[in-house]
Amino acid sequence: MIDFVWLTLIKATPVIYAALGGVLSERSGVINIGLEGMIAIGAFTGVCVSYATGNAQAGAAAGVLAGALLGALLGIAATRFRVEQIVAGTGINLIALGGAAYGLVVVFGQPGASKQVAALGTGGETAMVVAALVLAVLLHLFLFRTRGGLHVRACGENPRAAEVAGIDPLRVRLWATATGGAFAALGGVFLAMAELDLYSDGMSAGRGFIALAAVIFGRWNPLGATGAALFFGAFSALQYTLQRSGIPSELMQALPYVAALVALAGFAGRARAPAADGIPYVPVR
């Protein structure tokens, strides 16, 4: 039972990080379909820098920075260029996944997977699991108990009113999306450098998409999204517990995604997104 709970936490952690990133950007009014790519780029960059420096912490920091930059790229596209965010996010995913696959060959001279690198170890793994839960609480307090959080939510609900009140919605959205990218990249760092010690192609395996679903089930609320991520984590953990039961592994792997789909259908009517979520804002000035 303890094993199952721990495994649930391990499987949920990358999704929690990505979902928190999604909550932050969507609360500011930017939908981030690119979470999947930001997980991948965080994982890949972390492994590369750890490989080059031999220092896992430096790698982790670089991974987070890469996620923030990719988030900023989406943020600039969404604010300055007012793109259709869902389509743009799909592009971000292809850039990250294709770029990492290309980078594997250039950096490590082999396709498919990187060499093993200095990683964060069991201590780092435990720390990152705890940190994910702490980050969820902190983000919740930030969004609902601070002035800054109020500004973020204002930009996601009614950017015009926010602007009249002296807030710059485009600036807030850009920062929220970049920070959200950094959060998602932490999920990637966890996958590649805490759970494992290498990057392999397709490692993100749809976790960024599960995170998007978790954002909805969590009603755009950090603690709710974390709860949803834990729910999906439990389905992933179940897969290992039931492995010996003779149920085909592909069907077990599909469980969290089917659960997300069913929950989406059952939940969608009752969940309300931030009013200006995904809608480009044209400033008055």
Next chain:
Amino acid sequence: MSATASRDAAIALAIVVVFGSVAMLVAGVSPLDGFAALLIGALGSSQEIAETLVATTSLLFPALGVTLAFRAGLFNIGAEGQLIAGGLVAGLLGERLAGPAIVAIPLLLAAGALGGGVWGALAGLLRARFAANEVIATLMLNIIAALLAGYLIGGHETTPLPPSSWLPALIPDTRLTIALLLALALAFVLRWVLRATVIGYELRAAGDAPETARRAGIDLAKTAFWTMAASGAFAGLGGATIVTGVLHRFNLALSPGYGFIAIAVALVGELDPLLVTVAAFVFGILQNGAIGMQAAANVPRDVVTAIEGAIILVLSGRRAFKR
């Protein structure tokens, strides 16, 4: 060609040249050599041109599906899963079916369209019936399709189809089949439907001005459902032509991401079926040329995926989405 479309094409070309050059330089290859290898790999012989047209065909089916959905204001990100579903149904039916070509081929193609259509309709149903976001639904269905296929084929591939179920070749001794003609015909049909029929008008109205369309009596839920089903059928038909025309079996190497690249194809083609067809040929050159570029110039072919992503990102702000 409209001014916007030619500007989009110029932007896309600039991205290919700039990003491609950087990627080649990083990999230690001169861009001149790299692009030469790419072009020779795509167009250097009749064999290579045929393979480029095979990639064009495989991209055009899902790209037409994406075009249809986007025109109706539906973000079908699920062409990949719909293509796999269509290919899977055609492959599973095809390995069990032995009959004259005149029966077998239309049956397998129809089965593929049905498979993809059902997969798209699932997302359409979730949206129409439960107001569930079609983006998340199609993203989930992509993953589920691949896992379900892996399970149903036992992790490897189906047994090969009997030659009577193979699509006839267009050029002997190549993998180019009449699927290309079918895709071209569909592009013309889709253009006609969008421009000159009531269904096409309602579909565009639902995409351009949903509130106005609703007030005018258009059933938005019903339109969403059938559009997703039709969009999925295009992709599924594409999957079936890969199974019956290219691989002669189903396996998961069926698509190197055609369903996602199709979004770039549809965008560069400004969501106009005929321009999308031209765009599919250009992306066919990229896809097939990348193989030659990797072999001859040692530039990892995956860079093409990243370039296609950059094209999607840059064009996501273009006119097609300005309501």
